[in-house]
Amino acid sequence: MSFHNGEIAVQTKVGVRSEAERLSGGIRNFINPAAEKFLPTQQLAIASSVDVEGRVWASLLLGEPGFVRVLNEKTAQVHPSFPINDLLYSNLQNNSQVGLLVIDLTNRRRLRLNGKAQVERKGIINLEIQQVFFNCPKYIQVRHLETSTTESPSQSQILTKTALSNSDRDWISQADTFFIASFNPESGADASHRGGNRGFVQLMNNNKLIFPDYAGNNMFQTFGNFVKNPNSGILFVDFERGHTLQLTGKSQVIWDANNLSEFSGAERLVEFDIQQVLEIRHATPWCWKFGEYSPVNP
Template identity: 30%
Template sequence: MPVEELSPSSPWHAGELQIQRHAGVLEQMDPVGRQVLRRFMLDQHREFYPMLPFIVIGTVDGEGTPWATIRSGRPGFLQAPDPLTLSIDAASDPDDPAEAGMNDGDPIGLVGVDLITRRRNRMNGTVVRSSSDRFSVAVGQSFGNCPRYIQHRQFSFVRDPATRQSSEVIVSDRLDAHQCGLIEAADTFFVASYVDLEGEGRQVDVSHRG
């Protein structure tokens, strides 16, 4: 359901403003948003993304279901040729339900996490698809996040990330015991969400939960 925009001049969207008002922090959060939310990538963000071996992506499929997924590659598979564009050299994966929301013009959310330094930066924007092997994201918002709750890890590939492995797609309306155990043992989650804004279209986000 579209959410009515409460303050067109605010850096926050309507849903965020409602939460802030409910929490009694509306006035405090306005200057924070104006300071950290940008319509472009800072140089330090442009230098950050190409160092990563993976990026987490949030999309929404045709039925309105949000999906969080990962695209990986050797450092350098992400490039920021200018402050308004993040290029992702990763082939389409037809087995991934999130792929349904990565077509040209689709809204998308991304979070990059360096598991060694615990740095993370996020953005949302719009897919610019030139081929099935790569796509770009036109920046809508770009911002940094604190390292809180990020689990420190060493990262290495167990196979060539450029080699796609097909997997069986299992659709179910419930979790089995193995899946429940996997979730209960996890110390990190990535959550995709979205909001439909009156007159502004859809904004997709993906966030880290540790």
């Protein structure tokens, strides 16, 4: 698979163009046997989608093993149990491009599937594959699913805001994991994972946060999308209580940050300007127990 010009521009700027080309051989346009074996065992995924105003969102999807299943090498089907109130389904009616990150927190494995979605009855999503590839296990904190049930979450509450509240700021300042969604109108949507030690995300004010970019796989799909379209989405998950915090806004890569030394291990920074906040309390009754930090966290 070839990279789009936004990805190529970032790879060239960082000086990893040849390595990225070598790694591109692992990006397939079909579900290979390794991915086909991995998917039916998973229970957690993150989806990237675009709303009618062009804003990008990251959504949490959960289900019992098999909620993501392979129909054939070009099609996967997603049938999540919850969250049931997420805006993903309405977004896909507007724009069929979707990025799906299926992640195993216990074993530090993650697979990205990007393509076009068709929403069927009862919230079932059929995904026509355009890209499939595994990512390395870097910066994934181990977590173990403690409760798993198909029952709908009780007393789910949706809060829409234009800025972060004090409780949101406390949540983000303690986070060790988040997920980021990006979108290139020419190549589609993508969802990715970011992790570090607690406090690796810093708040500038109620509408801006900043986070470090550590050494990764050098393909720069997310940053390449930022070059073409800064609209992006961030998802924080309260793994202990089942709440979600979805932010949509614009991302800007800071290549020569004066305060880079304040972020241990950072190679560059990303500023995220928040346009809207969507908090879902009790989005899921599931909870995860923290295991251990990634050994490569700075």
